[in-house]
Amino acid sequence: MTRRLAVLTVLLTMVASVACAQKVLINAAGATFPYPMYSKWFEEFRKKFPSTTINYASIGSGGGIAQVTAGTVDFGASDGPMTDMQMKEFQDKRGSAILHFPTVLGAVVPTYNIPGVAASLNFTGEALAGIYLGKITKWNDPELTKANPGVKLPANNIVVVHRSDGSGTTYVWADYLSKVSKEWETRVGKSTSVKWPVGLGGKGNEGVSGSVQQTANSIGYVELIYAIQNKMSYGKVKDAAGEFVQASLASVTAAAAGASMPDDFRVSITNAPGKGVYPISSFTWLLIPSKIQDPVKKKAIKDFLNWMLTDGQKMTPALDYAPLPQAVVTKELKAIDKIQ
Amino acid sequence: MAAPSTTAFNARPSGRASAFWKRLRSGDEIAYLITLTCALTILAITALLVIELYRNSAVPREKFGWSFLTATSWDPVAGEFGALPFIYGTVVTSAVALIIAIPLGVGAAIFLAELAPAGISNALTFLIELLAAVPSVIFGLLGIFVLVPALLAIEPAIRAVLGWTPLFSGPFYGVSMFSASVVLAVMIIPFIISISREVILAVPVEQREGALALGATKWETTWNVVLPFARKGIMGSIFLALARSLGETMAVTMVIGNDPAIHSSLFAPGYSIAAVIANEFAEATGDLYQGALIELGLVLFGLTIVINGLARLLVLSTTKKGAA
DSSP: OHHHHHHHHHHHHHHHHHHHHHOEEEEEEEOSTTHHHHHHHHHHHHHHSTTEEEEEEOOOHHHHHHHHHHTSSSEEEESSOOOHHHHHHHHHHHSSOEEEEEEEEEEEEEEEEOTTOOSOOEEOHHHHHHHHHTSOOBTTOHHHHHHSTTOOOOSOBOEEEEEOSOOHHHHHHHHHHHHHOHHHHHHTOOSSSOOOSSOEEESHHHHHHHHHHHSTTEEEEEEHHHHHHTTOOOOEEEOTTSOEEOOOHHHHHHHHHHSOOOTTOOOOOTTOOSTTOOSSEEEEEEEEESOOSOHHHHHHHHHHHHHHHTTGGGGTGGGTOBOOOHHHHHHHHHHGGGOO | OOOOOOOOOOOOOOOHHHHHHHHHHHTHHHHHHHHHHHHHHHHHHHHHHHHHHHHHTHHHHHHHTTHHHHOOOEETTTTEEOOHHHHHHHHHHHHHHHHHHHHHHHHHHHIIIIISOHHHHHHHHHHHHHHHTSOHHHHHHHIIIIIHHHHHHHHHHHHHHHTTSGGGOSOOOSOSHHHHHHHHHHHHHHHHHHHHHHHHHTSOHHHHHHHHHTTOOHHHHIIIIIHHHHHHHHHHHHHHHHHHHHHOOHHHHHHSOOOOSOOSOTTSOOOOHHHHHHHHTTTOOSHHHHHHHHHHHHHHHHHHHHHHHHHHHHHHHHHHHHHO
């Protein structure tokens, strides 16, 4: 009797330890913009690989970079690529490099409220930079009327609205303005928060869109997904080829296909070349350490990347995210081997 | 206020140790130790808070020194950080909120405590205390979607009456320091009403009877006897309201316009310390930028202490005058 019990105990312990070894919990933190997509992916991935649970805290890109650098999470996520200085800091602290993996694409669109104007407006990069620099102050400025033949724009003052919270949306917007305007690049620059020459700050997409809706003659910028899901109208923006392009999942993916991709995937695709390319687009990235000590975690993270780049990409349009172009997917699948 | 009843438990001294055990057994010593621990914990939390804020803001403190307090530029890209626009916005919105809230709050408290029938008073007090429990993000959303459009509608009237002052000049876009002040006022009024009412109700009946017996009318009694008696407590309620408005984050950031600039007009947008921390901390990268936001927290802490100290001095001086 006792012997049988002992054998049973040993067997049970073995089974339990095997089960324990397979179960793996991965912690991640970072950007808020792709959070709905990521949480859907992590949930679907768990259905496929039941032993892997990925926890994601959407605390913001800055927090994601800080936490992955501090080693408190297994990987991070960011709407902007890490700077050379940040990558060096990671190398110094963690003793290995950090890898960037683009996951989905986002875009930022101009939204406006001009009483009496129902038409969808065209914006040139010069017009947007001029408005946000405080140089174009009236809606009937030649830069705007020229781009919008047939639309009667009023002689009213433009009320500029921007994000007040640090945000990847602001980063992409400022990055685009830096590319189309030398003055913006030198006077303001690009960051998740900048020193705005003019305008009111609204908190979040909802704060900006709320202010725009309530203030006559105002202009603001929001994420494409937010605009689509709230059925807001937004303007077209002139691309590098000289065409006015409406932001859509297709025109955003086209922007990613048009850009030449460096080996570390840290690339800005604002004002990308090509036809039918929406110019205020951006990748969002996962930040993955190149050395992962725990072999189980390493395998789980690699499995996830493989799955995300293949099956996962098919789920993006349902949530209004633009999928990666095939060329980028192929290149990323190869880069997974860099994780050791 | 009430004379303490002097019941001395002076047991015969049969050695120090046994007296200690006796007190321990009677519970006095235990109660003393437990409450002391509670008090020390609060002290320790406050001290740790200051130490952490101080330590984590080392980078900007070394770089900017005291000029952090007087610089007006906030440019994360160039790495220039100055706190003055935020200090200004915080102080101005809280001051204007108090100017609106004190008369309304104290007036309502007088009505509820002295004049209203008990049933109505209790029902209204219950509602007001509910108001104090509403999360601030709700006030912020109401601010954006209800108050701002309403202010835009009555703006011409305000301008017609007060437009000659520089305080109400310049264009008005709805979100502004004035809107933030009004939202803050609505948020802090429940504190003033609720505490002031309790304090007024606690004024001894003899005080009122004495005044009435001397031939004072009801209002004269309230104004000349009850309110001076309750003054300290009413001031206390205002301090609490002030502390809440200085530190309020969510509701302010949604309606203040978030523009780090110093404008004399209340119709212009501004920014507050708590709001900029909440807005930018999540995405702040680099020791300097994060440190500057943490140093702003330290500044807010200092500001609260200074303002509270000044207010307490004010109370002390006025109480003395009243007593003389």
